[in-house]
Structures are given as structure tokens and as C-alpha cells.
Amino acid sequence: MSTDSPLIIALDFPSLDAALCLADRLDPSRCRLKVGKELFTRSGPDVLEALHGRGFEVFLDLKFHDIPNTVAGAVQAAAEQGVWMVNVHAGGGRRMMEAARERLERHALATQLIAVTVLTSMEAADLAEVGVSVSPAEQVERLARLAQDSGMHGVVCSAQESARLRELCGEAFLKVTPGIRPSFAEAGDQRRILSPAQAMAAGSTHLVVGRPVTQAEDPMAALAAIETELADA
Numbered sequence: 001m002s003t004d005s006p007l008i009i010a011l012d013f014p015s016l017d018a019a020l021c022l023a024d025r026l027d028p029s030r031c032r033l034k035v036g037k038e039l040f041t042r043s044g045p046d047v048l049e050a051l052h053g054r055g056f057e058v059f060l061d062l063k064f065h066d067i068p069n070t071v072a073g074a075v076q077a078a079a080e081q082g083v084w085m086v087n088v089h090a091g092g093g094r095r096m097m098e099a100a101r102e103r104l105e106r107h108a109l110a111t112q113l114i115a116v117t118v119l120t121s122m123e124a125a126d127l128a129e130v131g132v133s134v135s136p137a138e139q140v141e142r143l144a145r146l147a148q149d150s151g152m153h154g155v156v157c158s159a160q161e162s163a164r165l166r167e168l169c170g171e172a173f174l175k176v177t178p179g180i181r182p183s184f185a186e187a188g189d190q191r192r193i194l195s196p197a198q199a200m201a202a203g204s205t206h207l208v209v210g211r212p213v214t215q216a217e218d219p220m221a222a223l224a225a226i227e228t229e230l231a232d233a
């Protein structure tokens with residue numbers, strides 16, 4: 001089932017059972033689901049089959065980063081399992097991203113392919129330690145331009161950068177933004193955060209929300225509160 005909702009709920013759980021327990025309380029007309037490294041490493045492709053069987057569109061967030069041939073093969077494998085979206089690290093460079101996009105096109109696979117710019121858990125000091133001396137915003141711009149030139153459908157960035165990327169890359173270029181924190185949630189390890197309403201106003205096309213929903217005492221009430229915030233904005 002396809003949905004108009006911008007919400008993507010991150011199923012960061014240590015077992016397939018725990019992930020499906022939450023998925024069974026969610027409605028595929030109200031959100032998409034994200035499967036990341038922890039859950040996929042535990043459950044493998046079974047989780048994709050289970051979520052697709054329940055009618056959800058799935059973002060497989062494995063952030064591939066390797067030589068072009070390896071990443072192209074991994075992206076093809078993900079797309080052939082029917083995922084709605086998959087991602088690579090923009091830091092893997094132009095040839096890697098182009099190889100991934102070309103592989104999807106060669107096999108007529110319609111999966112959305114996006115590139116991670118700068119992780120939302122990183123701030124300027126973290127970038128400096130890995131040898132990047134510009135601000136997160138500048139590095140995101142650089143990588144988003146490269147990702148667009150390399151044929152990506154969009155990027156993962158923080159919502160703090162969405163407005164600038166809307167100007168730079170256009171409305172249609174996807175801005176998938178984790179680091180979403182409603183007023184009732186803690187930042188945790190995230191650094192570049194915005195609320196759901198602020199993120200949409202800034203031009204995010206999709207909002208990735210994990211712990212504020214999955215770790216809430218009442219996950220359904222937390223999701224409903226986010227939907228109300230978006231509807232009222």
C-alpha cells in the first residue's frame with residue numbers, strides 16, 4: 001500500500017518479533033517503516049517479507065559504502081526484494097553512486113535511491129575529528145550537490161539543512177530527515193534536530209522517527225501526537 005504520509009517509523013529493534021509487534025499496531029496508510037542495521041543483521045530478508053506482507057512500504061537503511069561494483073550489487077539485491085527506498089553514503093563518491101543508479105536503471109527497478117550526507121548525530125567537532133574542516137551545513141550542501149549530479153533521487157540530511165537544499169536542489173529532490181524530535185522526546189545521541197512541524201516547514205519531504213515513537217510508553221499515542229502536530233502546522 002502506498003501512503004501520502006511523510007512519516008517513516010524506524011524499527012530499531014533487536015528481534016523480528018519485537019519489530020513485528022510494533023508493526024502490527026501501525027497502519028500502512030499512515031506511515032512507512034524503516035529497517036536498519038540492527039534489525040536486518042538479526043533477521044535478514046525475512047523482515048522485509050513480513051512487512052511487505054502487512055502492506056508497508058519499506059526503507060532499507062543499510063547505508064552502503066564500498067567500491068562501486070559492490071554497492072551496485074547490494075542496491076540491486078535490495079531493490080529486487082521490493083523495498084521502496086534504499087541508501088548509500090554520498091561519501092562513497094560519484095562513481096559509486098552512479099554505478100548504483102545505473103544498476104537500478106539497467107534492471108528497470110523503481111526503488112528510490114538516496115545518499116546519506118552528514119549523519120544527524122554529528123556536529124562540527126565530530127567532522128573536524130575526521131578531517132572535515134567545514135560546518136555540517138556546508139558539507140551537507142557539497143554532498144547533496146554531488147548526490148544530485150550522480151543521479152540520486154534525494155538525500156538523508158538533517159531537517160536543519162532542508163530549506164537550503166530545497167533552494168539548491170529543488171522541491172522534487174527528496175530530503176529524508178532523521179533527528180526529528182517532538183516536544184515530548186529527548187534528543188539522545190542526535191545533534192542536528194528539529195520538531196516534526198519545523199521539519200515540514202523547512203522542506204523535508206520525509207521525516208524519520210524512531211525512539212520518540214518506538215520507546216514511548218504508548219507508541220500509538222506518540223504517533224498520534226506527531227500527526228496532530230503536523231495537521232495543526
Ligand SMILES: O=c1ccn([C@@H]2O[C@H](COP(=O)(O)O)[C@@H](O)[C@H]2O)c(=O)[nH]1
Pocket residue numbers: 010012036116118119120121156157178179180190208209210211212
Ligand atoms: O543521519 C542519519 C541517518 C540515519 N539515521 C537513522 O534514523 C533513525 C533515527 O532514530 P531516532 O530514534 O529517531 O533517533 C535511526 O534508525 C538512525 O539509524 C539517523 O538518525 N541519522
